[in-house]
Amino acid sequence: MPEKTLSRRIILNLLFALSLVPSMLDRSKPVATTEDEFVEVNGWILKKSDLA
């Protein structure tokens, strides 16, 4: 099986995502509430679809 090489697009996406890590760490992690369709983020009671 030929070795798969990373495309420039994937590398750029990874670098972009890594740059977001510090800011993501600063934000509260979504916490699933008792109902799966709800999440609690920074005190907001949201539907998962709100985060899309």
Add this chain to the structure above:
Amino acid sequence: MIFESYEDFQTASLTPKVAVIGSGPAGITIARKLGTAGIPVAVLEAGGREFSDESQDFYRGTTVGDPYFDLEITRLRYIGGSSNHWAGWCRVLDAHDFKPKAWAPDTGWPIERKDIEPFLPEVHDILELPEFRADVPISDDMRWVQLIKSNAVRFGEKYADELTKSRDIALVLNTSATSLDGDGSKITGAQIWSNGKQAGLLKADYFVVCTGGLENSRLLLWSNQVSNGGVVPHAEALGKYWMEHPTFEGGNAILADYDEFEVDAANEAFFSPSPAAMERLKIMNFGIRLIKTPYPGAKRLIADLACNAPDFAEWAAAKLGQHLRCAAQLYVAWEQAPRANNRIALSASYMDHTGVPRIELHWKKSELERRTILEGLRLFGQTMAEKNLGRVRIDDWLTSGEDYPTNQELAGHHHMGGTRMGTDLAKSVVDADCKVHAMGNLYVGGSSVFCTSGECNPTTTITALACRLGDHLTRKIAV
């Protein structure tokens, strides 16, 4: 008839069958029921016709535990009692408030809501209320509840003319009972203090203590002490299970469609949980007061929401442009679990001018209540999101487990419990008729007989219970 002192009253020819101590909503309602039936009543009012610092001073006391209002501020000692600073909000305890909660010890009443329902038409006349509308479920978990903001009847003002003209009711101002004398089976008299001095012993066949949700316990504790247990023979619960409605701002909401709820003239709407939701989450009852937020508050809230739910925030921002405001503050008032440790005690060293020990109020909120406010807001938030009615944000102090804020309302000035109704002699003071256990002629009126507090303001239920007690006494005396 209205007398300015006990000395004046003694010059009249009225011999009371019943002595009612206190002229607040409970005392005046009971006296009017008896007077209408032709039963002679003396109503003792410790204060005069107007507020005075001198009279209020008798209400000073101390509080141990959580921060609470000064005890001379949270109630009023003159004709009409605390109806004089009542906000006028009306709602009767729900049927489920009278039932025991398996997850909360010492809940449940010995009566049901249907026992006071026959008196609600009278209550509507007394408090000048329109008909209540039925609550509206907005989900399986939450109800949009009806709370009437009435014109706040001041009982002294409303009934002064009627009492002046009455031949069977004598309202005696500037006159208090410092203690009751009892022999373990009946009250034999009330020690009277009037216009700054002892004024003798008032005798009557029946005594009804209606001095308020703090003072009822104080009077009975002190009377029982000086009578060596002769006033409340089963006193284990006396002063205990005291309750309030703690009230705090707990969050905000962005409303998707604020026409969904009919808000009142003050831009407010009220929500409470369904009994099934309380049982599922094992929490107490609560009321969420939704107040529409002015434009700047809405803008800040939407900016915060945009960080987490950009689509909904964008939609809300568009709404903001159309309607100028579409957000709300959320205040929560909740039912305290009845706990024996929350109690009224007599100070060992702090007396009023008559020599009666002042109140030492021991009061703390419990972990169950902390969970009630947090889970209650989550429940409301989930309902709003589920029905796409809006989104709720819970305040940081709640989600991060911080202490209660100290710069807010604290509670509702609702003083409940202390002489609670029940059948267990160790956990109650009065029976289902509001008669003190084992005493033949001593009754208690007012919110001190509440077993649980529900989430609503107590005055409507106090008045209904007073009508019921007045009716009971009328029939008993007529036999």
